[in-house]
Amino acid sequence: xxxxxxxxxxxxxxxxxxxxxxxxxxxxxxxxxxxxxxxxxxxxxxxxxxxxxxxxxxxxxxxxxxxxxxxxxxxxxxxxxxxxxxxxxxxxxxxxxxxxxxxxxxxxxxx
Amino acid sequence: xxxxxxxxxxxxxxxxxxxxxxxxxxxxxxxxxxxxxxxxxxxxxxxxxxxxxxxxxxxxxxxxxxxxxxxxxxxxxxxxxxxxxxxxxxxxxxxxxxxxxxxxxxxxxxxx
Numbered sequence: 001x002x003x004x005x006x007x008x009x010x011x012x013x014x015x016x017x018x019x020x021x022x023x024x025x026x027x028x029x030x031x032x033x034x035x036x037x038x039x040x041x042x043x044x045x046x047x048x049x050x051x052x053x054x055x056x057x058x059x060x061x062x063x064x065x066x067x068x069x070x071x072x073x074x075x076x077x078x079x080x081x082x083x084x085x086x087x088x089x090x091x092x093x094x095x096x097x098x099x100x101x102x103x104x105x106x107x108x109x110x111x
Numbered sequence: 112x113x114x115x116x117x118x119x120x121x122x123x124x125x126x127x128x129x130x131x132x133x134x135x136x137x138x139x140x141x142x143x144x145x146x147x148x149x150x151x152x153x154x155x156x157x158x159x160x161x162x163x164x165x166x167x168x169x170x171x172x173x174x175x176x177x178x179x180x181x182x183x184x185x186x187x188x189x190x191x192x193x194x195x196x197x198x199x200x201x202x203x204x205x206x207x208x209x210x211x212x213x214x215x216x217x218x219x220x221x222x223x
Contacts (some may be wrong), residue, residue, distance in 0.1 A: 034211055043214030089153045101153030
């Protein structure tokens with residue numbers, strides 16, 4: 001039972017354009033959401049997070065949007081850079097401190 | 112380097128053997144998590160510790176798996192009588208309470 005889903009396994013974007021990565025969840029008890037970035041042969045690296053009391057959080061080129069009614073979050077990267085090419089995982093946490101991860105979206109930013 | 116450290120990076124073993132992995136978290140982090148990741152999937156939660164107490168275990172963690180964090184610092188994950196299905200990347204992460212987790216680079220286990 002996958003409680004966090006990333007339905008796009010891959011995304012290709014031109015350098016300088018916006019990248020939008022999507023994530024859906026099923027458990028309304030999730031109250032904290034995160035995005036991680038993963039390069040090959042490395043562990044995931046924390047990118048940005050959002051609490052369920054907010055609908056937007058911004059950090060430089062990265063913005064996360066949360067739509068609680070739709071149980072949907074998205075990560076916007078603008079402008080996209082070739083160094084952003086990686087696998088992006090969304091994750092959600094419930095009040096039992098368990099994290100659930102999506103299956104990842106591989107982003108390719110073309111120069 | 113003060114990040115999360117995992118050892119070994121790779122482990123190849125025959126089916127039926129026991130293996131043990133080690134994780135050294137970031138020193139000021141009181142929580143330590145173990146995850147398993149297979150190809151094309153995200154990390155799956157296995158278990159977590161707060162200090163030396165193991166607070167939760169996933170149903171994925173069969174009785175062949177055991178994890179310890181004896182002094183609330185490093186942790187070990189042992190798999191007994193390994194099976195083909197145990198082949199995966201085993202990731203360790205640490206955090207201070209509910210802050211975002213910091214991951215190690217993982218131990219890749221291959222069962223022959």
